[in-house]
Amino acid sequence: MARLLFLAPILAVVLLPVYFLFLKGHPPVPELDLNEWWGPESKKEKPDTSVKPFNISFGTVTVADLKARLERPRLFSPPLEGVGFEYGFNSQQMDGWLKYWGKEYDFKEREKFLNQFPQFKTNIQGLDIHFIRVTPEVPAGVEVVPLLLLHGWPGSVREFYESIPLLTAVSKDRNFAVEVIVPSLPGYGFSDAAVRPGLGAPYVAVVFRNLMHRLGYKQFYLQGGDWGSIIGSSMVTLFPKEVLGYHTNLASCMTPFGTMLEFLGSFYPPLVVEPHLADRLYPLKTRYSFLLEETGYMHLQSSKPDTVGVALSDSPSGLLAYILEKFSTWTRPEHKFKKDGGLDFRFTKEQLIDNLMFYWVPRSITTSMRLYAESFNSKTMGLKLDEIPTPVPTWAIQAKYEIAYQPPSILKYKFTNLVGVTVLDDGGHFLAFELPKIFSEDVLKAIGEFRKLKDKKTEL
Numbered sequence: 164m165a166r167l168l169f170l171a172p173i174l175a176v177v178l179l180p181v182y183f184l185f186l187k188g189h190p191p192v193p194e195l196d197l198n199e200w201w202g203p204e205s206k207k208e209k210p211d212t213s214v215k216p217f218n219i220s221f222g223t224v225t226v227a228d229l230k231a232r233l234e235r236p237r238l239f240s241p242p243l244e245g246v247g248f249e250y251g252f253n254s255q256q257m258d259g260w261l262k263y264w265g266k267e268y269d270f271k272e273r274e275k276f277l278n279q280f281p282q283f284k285t286n287i288q289g290l291d292i293h294f295i296r297v298t299p300e301v302p303a304g305v306e307v308v309p310l311l312l313l314h315g316w317p318g319s320v321r322e323f324y325e326s327i328p329l330l331t332a333v334s335k336d337r338n339f340a341v342e343v344i345v346p347s348l349p350g351y352g353f354s355d356a357a358v359r360p361g362l363g364a365p366y367v368a369v370v371f372r373n374l375m376h377r378l379g380y381k382q383f384y385l386q387g388g389d390w391g392s393i394i395g396s397s398m399v400t401l402f403p404k405e406v407l408g409y410h411t412n413l414a415s416c417m418t419p420f421g422t423m424l425e426f427l428g429s430f431y432p433p434l435v436v437e438p439h440l441a442d443r444l445y446p447l448k449t450r451y452s453f454l455l456e457e458t459g460y461m462h463l464q465s466s467k468p469d470t471v472g473v474a475l476s477d478s479p480s481g482l483l484a485y486i487l488e489k490f491s492t493w494t495r496p497e498h499k500f501k502k503d504g505g506l507d508f509r510f511t512k513e514q515l516i517d518n519l520m521f522y523w524v525p526r527s528i529t530t531s532m533r534l535y536a537e538s539f540n541s542k543t544m545g546l547k548l549d550e551i552p553t554p555v556p557t558w559a560i561q562a563k564y565e566i567a568y569q570p571p572s573i574l575k576y577k578f579t580n581l582v583g584v585t586v587l588d589d590g591g592h593f594l595a596f597e598l599p600k601i602f603s604e605d606v607l608k609a610i611g612e613f614r615k616l617k618d619k620k621t622e623l
Protein backbone atom coordinates (compact mmCIF):
# COMPACT_ATOMS: atom_id res chain seq x y z
CA MET A 164 0.00 0.00 0.00
CA ALA A 165 2.72 2.43 1.06
CA ARG A 166 4.42 1.79 -2.23
CA LEU A 167 1.40 3.09 -4.05
CA LEU A 168 1.58 6.42 -2.22
CA PHE A 169 3.95 7.77 -4.84
CA LEU A 170 0.93 7.73 -7.15
CA ALA A 171 -0.85 10.39 -5.09
CA PRO A 172 0.95 13.43 -6.53
CA ILE A 173 0.61 12.02 -10.04
CA LEU A 174 -3.09 11.46 -9.55
CA ALA A 175 -3.41 15.00 -8.19
CA VAL A 176 -1.66 16.42 -11.24
CA VAL A 177 -4.03 14.56 -13.52
CA LEU A 178 -7.24 14.81 -11.55
CA LEU A 179 -7.11 18.41 -10.38
CA PRO A 180 -7.10 19.89 -13.91
CA VAL A 181 -9.85 17.45 -14.90
CA TYR A 182 -11.85 18.64 -11.93
CA PHE A 183 -11.35 22.32 -12.63
CA LEU A 184 -11.80 22.07 -16.38
CA PHE A 185 -14.66 19.63 -16.72
CA LEU A 186 -16.40 19.06 -13.42
CA LYS A 187 -16.38 22.24 -11.40
CA GLY A 188 -18.15 24.55 -13.86
CA HIS A 189 -18.13 28.24 -13.18
CA PRO A 190 -20.28 30.48 -11.02
CA PRO A 191 -23.22 32.28 -12.65
CA VAL A 192 -22.86 35.91 -13.75
CA PRO A 193 -24.34 37.78 -10.78
CA GLU A 194 -27.17 40.21 -11.40
CA LEU A 195 -26.11 43.39 -9.73
CA ASP A 196 -28.56 46.19 -9.05
CA LEU A 197 -27.90 48.62 -11.90
CA ASN A 198 -29.45 51.47 -9.95
CA GLU A 199 -27.88 50.94 -6.55
CA TRP A 200 -27.61 54.32 -4.88
CA TRP A 201 -24.23 55.27 -3.44
CA GLY A 202 -24.83 58.96 -2.74
CA PRO A 203 -26.84 60.74 -0.07
CA GLU A 204 -30.47 59.55 0.13
CA SER A 205 -31.58 63.19 -0.19
CA LYS A 206 -30.40 63.28 -3.82
CA LYS A 207 -32.52 60.27 -4.73
CA GLU A 208 -35.80 62.19 -4.95
CA LYS A 209 -34.87 64.16 -8.04
CA PRO A 210 -31.98 62.48 -9.84
CA ASP A 211 -29.96 64.95 -11.91
CA THR A 212 -29.00 63.44 -15.25
CA SER A 213 -27.33 66.50 -16.73
CA VAL A 214 -23.72 66.50 -17.89
CA LYS A 215 -22.03 69.69 -16.72
CA PRO A 216 -18.72 71.18 -17.87
CA PHE A 217 -16.13 71.18 -15.13
CA ASN A 218 -12.70 72.73 -14.53
CA ILE A 219 -10.20 71.72 -11.89
CA SER A 220 -9.59 74.46 -9.36
CA PHE A 221 -6.96 74.07 -6.65
CA GLY A 222 -8.53 76.97 -4.73
CA THR A 223 -6.51 79.85 -3.29
CA VAL A 224 -7.26 78.89 0.30
CA THR A 225 -6.24 75.26 -0.30
CA VAL A 226 -2.99 76.29 -2.01
CA ALA A 227 -2.08 78.79 0.74
CA ASP A 228 -2.77 76.17 3.41
CA LEU A 229 -0.75 73.55 1.49
CA LYS A 230 2.23 75.91 1.11
CA ALA A 231 2.14 76.67 4.82
CA ARG A 232 2.18 72.95 5.66
CA LEU A 233 5.02 72.30 3.21
CA GLU A 234 7.08 75.01 4.87
CA ARG A 235 6.99 73.61 8.36
CA PRO A 236 7.65 69.89 8.38
CA ARG A 237 9.03 68.38 11.57
CA LEU A 238 12.48 66.84 11.46
CA PHE A 239 12.17 63.39 9.92
CA SER A 240 14.04 60.42 11.35
CA PRO A 241 17.18 60.00 9.29
CA PRO A 242 17.34 56.85 7.18
CA LEU A 243 19.64 54.04 8.24
CA GLU A 244 23.21 54.21 7.04
CA GLY A 245 23.71 53.17 3.44
CA VAL A 246 20.01 52.69 2.83
CA GLY A 247 18.02 53.84 -0.22
CA PHE A 248 14.28 53.08 -0.39
CA GLU A 249 14.48 49.57 1.11
CA TYR A 250 12.74 50.71 4.30
CA GLY A 251 10.35 52.95 2.39
CA PHE A 252 10.68 56.52 1.19
CA ASN A 253 14.13 57.87 2.12
CA SER A 254 13.55 60.85 4.42
CA GLN A 255 16.71 62.59 3.20
CA GLN A 256 14.82 63.16 -0.02
CA MET A 257 11.94 64.96 1.68
CA ASP A 258 13.52 68.38 1.86
CA GLY A 259 14.05 68.66 -1.89
CA TRP A 260 10.55 67.44 -2.69
CA LEU A 261 8.80 69.72 -0.18
CA LYS A 262 10.76 72.76 -1.41
CA TYR A 263 9.89 71.88 -4.97
CA TRP A 264 6.19 71.43 -4.21
CA GLY A 265 5.86 74.57 -2.12
CA LYS A 266 8.15 76.95 -4.00
CA GLU A 267 8.75 75.81 -7.56
CA TYR A 268 5.62 73.95 -8.58
CA ASP A 269 3.63 76.58 -10.45
CA PHE A 270 0.11 76.05 -9.14
CA LYS A 271 -1.59 78.47 -11.55
CA GLU A 272 0.22 77.12 -14.56
CA ARG A 273 -0.40 73.48 -13.58
CA GLU A 274 -4.08 74.15 -13.05
CA LYS A 275 -4.20 75.43 -16.61
CA PHE A 276 -2.29 72.38 -17.82
CA LEU A 277 -4.69 70.02 -16.09
CA ASN A 278 -7.63 71.87 -17.62
CA GLN A 279 -6.33 71.48 -21.18
CA PHE A 280 -8.89 68.79 -21.99
CA PRO A 281 -12.67 69.22 -21.75
CA GLN A 282 -13.90 67.88 -18.44
CA PHE A 283 -17.36 67.21 -17.11
CA LYS A 284 -19.29 65.93 -14.15
CA THR A 285 -22.46 63.93 -14.18
CA ASN A 286 -24.37 62.21 -11.41
CA ILE A 287 -24.43 58.41 -11.59
CA GLN A 288 -26.25 56.47 -8.86
CA GLY A 289 -25.94 59.42 -6.50
CA LEU A 290 -22.27 60.20 -7.19
CA ASP A 291 -20.94 63.14 -9.19
CA ILE A 292 -18.45 61.46 -11.50
CA HIS A 293 -15.67 63.58 -12.97
CA PHE A 294 -14.36 62.71 -16.41
CA ILE A 295 -12.30 63.99 -19.32
CA ARG A 296 -13.88 63.62 -22.73
CA VAL A 297 -11.94 64.32 -25.89
CA THR A 298 -13.74 63.86 -29.19
CA PRO A 299 -11.60 64.02 -32.34
CA GLU A 300 -12.80 65.90 -35.39
CA VAL A 301 -12.71 63.52 -38.30
CA PRO A 302 -13.01 63.76 -42.07
CA ALA A 303 -15.86 61.96 -43.84
CA GLY A 304 -15.49 58.17 -43.87
CA VAL A 305 -13.69 57.99 -40.55
CA GLU A 306 -15.68 56.46 -37.73
CA VAL A 307 -15.33 57.79 -34.17
CA VAL A 308 -15.29 54.99 -31.58
CA PRO A 309 -15.57 55.51 -27.80
CA LEU A 310 -12.87 54.26 -25.45
CA LEU A 311 -13.26 54.25 -21.68
CA LEU A 312 -9.85 54.64 -20.00
CA LEU A 313 -9.55 53.60 -16.36
CA HIS A 314 -6.74 54.54 -13.97
CA GLY A 315 -5.84 52.94 -10.63
CA TRP A 316 -4.27 53.63 -7.23
CA PRO A 317 -2.23 55.70 -6.43
CA GLY A 318 -2.73 57.20 -9.87
CA SER A 319 -5.33 59.46 -11.40
CA VAL A 320 -6.54 60.64 -14.78
CA ARG A 321 -3.19 62.50 -14.88
CA GLU A 322 -1.50 59.23 -15.90
CA PHE A 323 -3.17 59.55 -19.32
CA TYR A 324 -2.43 63.21 -20.18
CA GLU A 325 0.53 62.39 -22.43
CA SER A 326 -1.41 59.57 -24.12
CA ILE A 327 -4.71 61.39 -24.75
CA PRO A 328 -3.45 63.42 -27.75
CA LEU A 329 -1.86 60.27 -29.22
CA LEU A 330 -4.98 58.17 -28.72
CA THR A 331 -7.32 60.77 -30.18
CA ALA A 332 -5.10 61.67 -33.14
CA VAL A 333 -6.61 61.18 -36.58
CA SER A 334 -4.44 59.11 -38.91
CA LYS A 335 -4.86 58.31 -42.57
CA ASP A 336 -3.72 54.78 -41.73
CA ARG A 337 -6.90 54.16 -39.78
CA ASN A 338 -10.56 54.22 -40.77
CA PHE A 339 -11.45 55.04 -37.19
CA ALA A 340 -10.49 57.60 -34.57
CA VAL A 341 -10.84 57.24 -30.85
CA GLU A 342 -12.90 59.39 -28.53
CA VAL A 343 -11.63 58.99 -24.99
CA ILE A 344 -13.71 59.11 -21.83
CA VAL A 345 -11.40 59.18 -18.83
CA PRO A 346 -13.21 59.18 -15.47
CA SER A 347 -11.81 59.59 -11.99
CA LEU A 348 -12.78 56.45 -10.05
CA PRO A 349 -15.45 57.05 -7.38
CA GLY A 350 -13.69 58.45 -4.32
CA TYR A 351 -10.65 59.44 -6.41
CA GLY A 352 -9.67 62.88 -7.65
CA PHE A 353 -12.73 64.96 -8.36
CA SER A 354 -15.31 62.15 -8.35
CA ASP A 355 -17.59 61.77 -5.32
CA ALA A 356 -17.02 58.91 -2.91
CA ALA A 357 -19.76 56.52 -1.76
CA VAL A 358 -21.39 57.52 1.50
CA ARG A 359 -22.12 53.95 2.60
CA PRO A 360 -20.16 50.69 2.56
CA GLY A 361 -20.05 48.32 -0.40
CA LEU A 362 -18.70 50.12 -3.48
CA GLY A 363 -16.15 47.48 -4.50
CA ALA A 364 -14.72 47.00 -7.99
CA PRO A 365 -17.70 45.10 -9.55
CA TYR A 366 -20.05 47.83 -8.37
CA VAL A 367 -17.75 50.52 -9.77
CA ALA A 368 -18.02 48.58 -13.04
CA VAL A 369 -21.78 49.21 -12.92
CA VAL A 370 -21.19 52.93 -12.30
CA PHE A 371 -18.96 53.22 -15.36
CA ARG A 372 -21.28 51.18 -17.54
CA ASN A 373 -24.00 53.65 -16.55
CA LEU A 374 -21.66 56.59 -17.24
CA MET A 375 -21.18 55.31 -20.80
CA HIS A 376 -24.93 54.92 -21.22
CA ARG A 377 -25.40 58.49 -19.96
CA LEU A 378 -23.02 59.67 -22.70
CA GLY A 379 -25.02 57.75 -25.30
CA TYR A 380 -22.78 54.72 -25.66
CA LYS A 381 -24.37 51.30 -25.27
CA GLN A 382 -21.21 49.74 -26.70
CA PHE A 383 -17.64 50.87 -26.28
CA TYR A 384 -14.00 49.85 -26.01
CA LEU A 385 -12.27 49.66 -22.67
CA GLN A 386 -8.73 50.05 -21.35
CA GLY A 387 -7.46 49.68 -17.80
CA GLY A 388 -4.44 49.04 -15.61
CA ASP A 389 -4.20 48.53 -11.84
CA TRP A 390 -7.73 49.05 -10.39
CA GLY A 391 -8.73 50.01 -13.90
CA SER A 392 -7.95 46.44 -14.92
CA ILE A 393 -9.84 44.89 -12.01
CA ILE A 394 -12.85 47.11 -12.74
CA GLY A 395 -12.33 46.45 -16.46
CA SER A 396 -12.29 42.71 -15.90
CA SER A 397 -15.53 43.08 -13.93
CA MET A 398 -17.07 45.06 -16.79
CA VAL A 399 -16.27 42.44 -19.43
CA THR A 400 -17.67 39.79 -17.13
CA LEU A 401 -20.86 41.60 -16.18
CA PHE A 402 -21.51 43.34 -19.52
CA PRO A 403 -19.96 41.20 -22.27
CA LYS A 404 -22.38 42.53 -24.91
CA GLU A 405 -21.54 46.15 -24.16
CA VAL A 406 -17.76 46.01 -24.21
CA LEU A 407 -16.55 45.66 -27.81
CA GLY A 408 -12.96 45.00 -26.81
CA TYR A 409 -10.82 45.17 -23.71
CA HIS A 410 -7.19 46.28 -23.62
CA THR A 411 -5.28 45.96 -20.38
CA ASN A 412 -1.75 46.58 -19.16
CA LEU A 413 -2.35 44.40 -16.10
CA ALA A 414 -3.97 41.22 -17.32
CA SER A 415 -4.67 39.00 -14.37
CA CYS A 416 -7.23 36.70 -12.88
CA MET A 417 -7.14 35.19 -9.44
CA THR A 418 -8.66 31.74 -9.57
CA PRO A 419 -7.93 28.43 -7.84
CA PHE A 420 -7.30 26.89 -11.26
CA GLY A 421 -4.79 29.58 -12.23
CA THR A 422 -3.00 29.23 -8.91
CA MET A 423 -2.85 25.48 -9.44
CA LEU A 424 -1.39 25.89 -12.93
CA GLU A 425 1.20 28.33 -11.62
CA PHE A 426 2.08 25.85 -8.92
CA LEU A 427 2.34 22.92 -11.33
CA GLY A 428 4.44 25.08 -13.63
CA SER A 429 6.93 25.68 -10.86
CA PHE A 430 8.03 22.04 -11.31
CA TYR A 431 8.21 22.32 -15.08
CA PRO A 432 7.82 25.94 -16.34
CA PRO A 433 7.32 25.13 -20.05
CA LEU A 434 3.98 23.67 -18.99
CA VAL A 435 2.57 27.18 -18.48
CA VAL A 436 5.01 29.80 -19.75
CA GLU A 437 7.25 30.37 -22.75
CA PRO A 438 10.87 29.75 -21.77
CA HIS A 439 12.05 33.31 -22.42
CA LEU A 440 9.35 34.66 -20.08
CA ALA A 441 9.73 32.05 -17.34
CA ASP A 442 11.68 34.45 -15.14
CA ARG A 443 8.63 36.73 -14.94
CA LEU A 444 6.80 33.98 -13.08
CA TYR A 445 9.40 31.72 -11.51
CA PRO A 446 10.89 30.88 -9.13
CA LEU A 447 7.71 31.28 -7.11
CA LYS A 448 9.81 31.92 -4.02
CA THR A 449 11.25 35.10 -5.53
CA ARG A 450 7.82 36.23 -6.67
CA TYR A 451 6.07 35.56 -3.39
CA SER A 452 8.78 37.22 -1.34
CA PHE A 453 8.58 40.26 -3.64
CA LEU A 454 4.81 40.33 -3.14
CA LEU A 455 5.12 40.00 0.62
CA GLU A 456 7.65 42.80 0.72
CA GLU A 457 5.74 45.16 -1.52
CA THR A 458 2.08 44.64 -0.65
CA GLY A 459 1.87 45.55 3.03
CA TYR A 460 0.02 48.70 1.97
CA MET A 461 -2.65 46.50 0.40
CA HIS A 462 -3.37 44.66 3.61
CA LEU A 463 -3.52 47.96 5.48
CA GLN A 464 -5.86 49.56 2.97
CA SER A 465 -8.03 46.47 2.78
CA SER A 466 -8.53 46.49 6.51
CA LYS A 467 -8.12 49.96 8.09
CA PRO A 468 -7.98 52.58 5.32
CA ASP A 469 -9.48 55.30 7.48
CA THR A 470 -6.75 55.16 10.11
CA VAL A 471 -3.84 55.70 7.76
CA GLY A 472 -6.07 58.10 5.85
CA VAL A 473 -6.13 60.51 8.80
CA ALA A 474 -2.36 60.92 8.67
CA LEU A 475 -2.15 61.17 4.90
CA SER A 476 -4.94 63.73 4.51
CA ASP A 477 -3.40 65.94 7.18
CA SER A 478 0.19 65.90 5.99
CA PRO A 479 1.43 66.60 2.47
CA SER A 480 4.81 65.13 3.49
CA GLY A 481 3.14 61.90 4.48
CA LEU A 482 1.01 61.78 1.34
CA LEU A 483 4.04 62.44 -0.86
CA ALA A 484 6.21 59.77 0.76
CA TYR A 485 3.42 57.19 0.78
CA ILE A 486 2.51 57.67 -2.88
CA LEU A 487 5.92 58.36 -4.43
CA GLU A 488 7.41 55.26 -2.83
CA LYS A 489 4.99 53.33 -5.06
CA PHE A 490 6.06 55.27 -8.15
CA SER A 491 9.65 54.32 -7.35
CA THR A 492 9.34 50.58 -6.83
CA TRP A 493 6.48 49.91 -9.24
CA THR A 494 8.41 51.56 -12.05
CA ARG A 495 11.58 49.52 -11.41
CA PRO A 496 11.92 47.17 -8.43
CA GLU A 497 15.67 47.76 -8.26
CA HIS A 498 15.12 51.47 -7.72
CA LYS A 499 14.55 50.75 -4.07
CA PHE A 500 18.33 50.52 -3.77
CA LYS A 501 18.72 54.11 -4.92
CA LYS A 502 18.89 57.03 -2.50
CA ASP A 503 16.42 59.03 -4.60
CA GLY A 504 14.27 56.02 -5.47
CA GLY A 505 15.05 56.59 -9.16
CA LEU A 506 11.99 58.81 -9.28
CA ASP A 507 13.44 60.95 -12.05
CA PHE A 508 14.04 57.90 -14.26
CA ARG A 509 10.85 58.33 -16.30
CA PHE A 510 8.91 61.08 -14.53
CA THR A 511 9.47 64.75 -13.83
CA LYS A 512 8.79 66.21 -10.40
CA GLU A 513 6.02 68.21 -12.00
CA GLN A 514 4.26 65.12 -13.33
CA LEU A 515 4.44 63.35 -9.99
CA ILE A 516 3.19 66.39 -8.05
CA ASP A 517 0.36 66.87 -10.54
CA ASN A 518 -0.78 63.38 -9.62
CA LEU A 519 -0.52 64.16 -5.89
CA MET A 520 -2.77 67.18 -6.39
CA PHE A 521 -5.59 64.79 -7.35
CA TYR A 522 -5.32 63.36 -3.83
CA TRP A 523 -4.47 66.48 -1.84
CA VAL A 524 -6.91 69.06 -3.21
CA PRO A 525 -10.13 67.01 -3.07
CA ARG A 526 -8.89 65.20 0.09
CA SER A 527 -9.45 61.89 -1.64
CA ILE A 528 -6.72 59.68 -0.20
CA THR A 529 -8.92 57.99 2.43
CA THR A 530 -11.79 57.35 0.05
CA SER A 531 -9.37 56.11 -2.63
CA MET A 532 -7.89 53.54 -0.26
CA ARG A 533 -11.35 52.28 0.72
CA LEU A 534 -11.62 50.63 -2.71
CA TYR A 535 -9.31 47.92 -1.32
CA ALA A 536 -11.51 47.29 1.71
CA GLU A 537 -14.67 47.26 -0.42
CA SER A 538 -13.20 44.90 -3.01
CA PHE A 539 -11.12 42.46 -0.97
CA ASN A 540 -13.86 41.23 1.32
CA SER A 541 -15.99 38.11 1.33
CA LYS A 542 -19.05 39.82 -0.15
CA THR A 543 -17.29 41.14 -3.24
CA MET A 544 -14.86 38.24 -3.62
CA GLY A 545 -17.84 35.92 -3.14
CA LEU A 546 -19.13 37.01 -6.54
CA LYS A 547 -16.16 35.04 -7.94
CA LEU A 548 -16.06 37.19 -11.07
CA ASP A 549 -12.53 36.02 -11.89
CA GLU A 550 -13.84 32.49 -12.27
CA ILE A 551 -16.41 33.44 -14.89
CA PRO A 552 -14.99 33.30 -18.43
CA THR A 553 -15.70 36.23 -20.73
CA PRO A 554 -15.99 36.13 -24.53
CA VAL A 555 -15.07 39.82 -24.92
CA PRO A 556 -12.08 40.21 -27.28
CA THR A 557 -9.12 41.01 -25.04
CA TRP A 558 -5.63 42.34 -25.65
CA ALA A 559 -2.91 42.43 -23.03
CA ILE A 560 0.28 44.45 -22.99
CA GLN A 561 2.76 43.09 -20.49
CA ALA A 562 5.49 45.44 -19.34
CA LYS A 563 8.72 43.90 -18.15
CA TYR A 564 8.59 45.43 -14.67
CA GLU A 565 4.85 45.16 -14.03
CA ILE A 566 4.22 44.01 -10.46
CA ALA A 567 2.49 40.80 -11.55
CA TYR A 568 2.70 38.57 -14.59
CA GLN A 569 0.40 35.86 -15.84
CA PRO A 570 1.05 33.91 -19.04
CA PRO A 571 -1.62 33.50 -21.74
CA SER A 572 -1.96 29.81 -20.80
CA ILE A 573 -3.57 30.94 -17.53
CA LEU A 574 -5.27 34.12 -18.78
CA LYS A 575 -7.19 32.34 -21.52
CA TYR A 576 -9.41 30.50 -19.06
CA LYS A 577 -10.79 33.88 -18.03
CA PHE A 578 -10.31 35.78 -21.29
CA THR A 579 -11.36 33.06 -23.71
CA ASN A 580 -10.96 35.42 -26.65
CA LEU A 581 -7.43 36.63 -25.98
CA VAL A 582 -6.81 38.23 -29.35
CA GLY A 583 -3.27 39.39 -28.75
CA VAL A 584 -0.51 39.84 -26.22
CA THR A 585 2.25 42.42 -26.55
CA VAL A 586 5.26 41.51 -24.47
CA LEU A 587 7.45 44.50 -23.62
CA ASP A 588 11.06 44.39 -22.64
CA ASP A 589 10.67 47.73 -20.90
CA GLY A 590 8.16 49.63 -18.78
CA GLY A 591 6.59 49.27 -15.37
CA HIS A 592 3.27 49.56 -13.63
CA PHE A 593 2.31 53.11 -14.70
CA LEU A 594 2.67 52.25 -18.36
CA ALA A 595 0.61 55.03 -19.97
CA PHE A 596 2.42 57.60 -17.82
CA GLU A 597 5.85 56.11 -18.39
CA LEU A 598 5.74 55.10 -22.05
CA PRO A 599 2.79 56.99 -23.55
CA LYS A 600 3.77 56.38 -27.17
CA ILE A 601 4.20 52.61 -26.82
CA PHE A 602 1.04 52.43 -24.72
CA SER A 603 -1.10 54.45 -27.14
CA GLU A 604 0.11 52.64 -30.23
CA ASP A 605 -0.69 49.31 -28.64
CA VAL A 606 -4.19 50.41 -27.65
CA LEU A 607 -4.88 51.66 -31.17
CA LYS A 608 -3.51 48.46 -32.67
CA ALA A 609 -5.74 46.39 -30.40
CA ILE A 610 -8.84 48.41 -31.28
CA GLY A 611 -7.97 47.92 -34.96
CA GLU A 612 -7.87 44.16 -34.41
CA PHE A 613 -11.10 44.20 -32.39
CA ARG A 614 -12.79 46.04 -35.25
CA LYS A 615 -11.60 43.47 -37.78
CA LEU A 616 -13.11 40.70 -35.66
CA LYS A 617 -16.36 42.61 -35.44
CA ASP A 618 -16.49 43.14 -39.22
CA LYS A 619 -15.87 39.45 -39.75
CA LYS A 620 -18.69 38.61 -37.40
CA THR A 621 -21.19 40.90 -39.16
CA GLU A 622 -20.22 39.41 -42.53
CA LEU A 623 -21.04 35.90 -41.35
Ligand SMILES: *[C@@H]1O[C@H](CO)[C@@H](O)[C@H](O)[C@H]1NC(C)=O
Nearest residue numbers: 215216217218219275278282
Ligand atom coordinates in the same frame (compact mmCIF):
# COMPACT_ATOMS: atom_id res chain seq x y z
C1 LIG B 1 -13.20 76.29 -17.81
O1 LIG B 1 -12.09 77.07 -18.22
C2 LIG B 1 -12.20 77.56 -19.55
C3 LIG B 1 -10.90 78.23 -19.89
O2 LIG B 1 -10.49 79.12 -18.91
C4 LIG B 1 -13.42 78.47 -19.66
O3 LIG B 1 -13.55 78.93 -20.98
C5 LIG B 1 -14.66 77.70 -19.22
O4 LIG B 1 -15.77 78.57 -19.21
C6 LIG B 1 -14.49 77.09 -17.86
N1 LIG B 1 -15.63 76.22 -17.57
C7 LIG B 1 -16.19 76.13 -16.38
C8 LIG B 1 -17.31 75.19 -16.26
O5 LIG B 1 -15.81 76.79 -15.42
